[in-house]
Amino acid sequence: MGIIGVDLDNTMFTCKRSFSYMLMNKFQFLRSDDKLKYKEIDTNEAKEVHPIIKNFHKILNPASYKAYPEAIETINALYDQGYHIYIITSRPAISPIVSATVAWLKENGVKFDKLIMGCNNKGEYAKQNKVSLIIDDFDKTCKSLDKRGIDSILFKGTLKSKKKFTINKKTPHITIMHSWNTIKEHIGECISKIGEVVEETGRILVDQQNQSQEI
Numbered sequence: 001m002g003i004i005g006v007d008l009d010n011t012m013f014t015c016k017r018s019f020s021y022m023l024m025n026k027f028q029f030l031r032s033d034d035k036l037k038y039k040e041i042d043t044n045e046a047k048e049v050h051p052i053i054k055n056f057h058k059i060l061n062p063a064s065y066k067a068y069p070e071a072i073e074t075i076n077a078l079y080d081q082g083y084h085i086y087i088i089t090s091r092p093a094i095s096p097i098v099s100a101t102v103a104w105l106k107e108n109g110v111k112f113d114k115l116i117m118g119c120n121n122k123g124e125y126a127k128q129n130k131v132s133l134i135i136d137d138f139d140k141t142c143k144s145l146d147k148r149g150i151d152s153i154l155f156k157g158t159l160k161s162k163k164k165f166t167i168n169k170k171t172p173h174i175t176i177m178h179s180w181n182t183i184k185e186h187i188g189e190c191i192s193k194i195g196e197v198v199e200e201t202g203r204i205l206v207d208q209q210n211q212s213q214e215i
């Protein structure tokens with residue numbers, strides 16, 4: 001079974017982000033060159049979130065993160081099927097944010113193999129770590145995966161959305177989906193490598209090996 005990468009903010013859950021948090025998130029990568037940067041978190045070493053810290057900002061208070069419907073259920077089902085689940089986020093790997101993130105994952109019973117934080121280039125991380133597919137809400141992330149021939153699901157969900165998924169013809173490794181229910185139903189088709197895109201609402205799955213035999 002392959003490795004599935006899942007983003008946190010605006011993919012697994014929504015969380016109010018302040019301007020200062022956005023700045024901090026960007027600032028952590030300012031000094032880095034193009035080198036891949038990330039930290040693998042040892043969840044056993046994460047400290048508890050201090051009650052006072054929780055009140056500083058919503059990002060530090062796991063109780064304020066709102067999970068998308070079916071997100072946790074889908075991730076846990078994939079884990080139980082044997083997929084390796086890597087949670088890959090650009091959230092800064094600094095103590096209070098790590099604590100809040102780990103606390104939320106534990107409190108909500110999310111099953112996963114690795115938690116990667118402070119990741120500045122998910123495309124490169126996926127390539128180097130043989131990730132089969134990443135679910136992420138950020139277009140740029142999906143494009144950087146597409147460039148490397150790695151599949152992704154561009155999650156454009158709202159808390160209520162039940163829209164059908166659509167496909168961007170210029171980026172064959174990206175499938176756009178609007179709810180975790182759709183992801184649950186169609187993820188198998190996305191992992192099976194690229195198919196020939198025929199219309200807005202569907203894709204034909206082409207077994208690449210069979211195709212090359214025919215040619």
Ligand SMILES: [Mg+2]
Nearest residue numbers: 007009010137
């Ligand atoms: Mg995100």
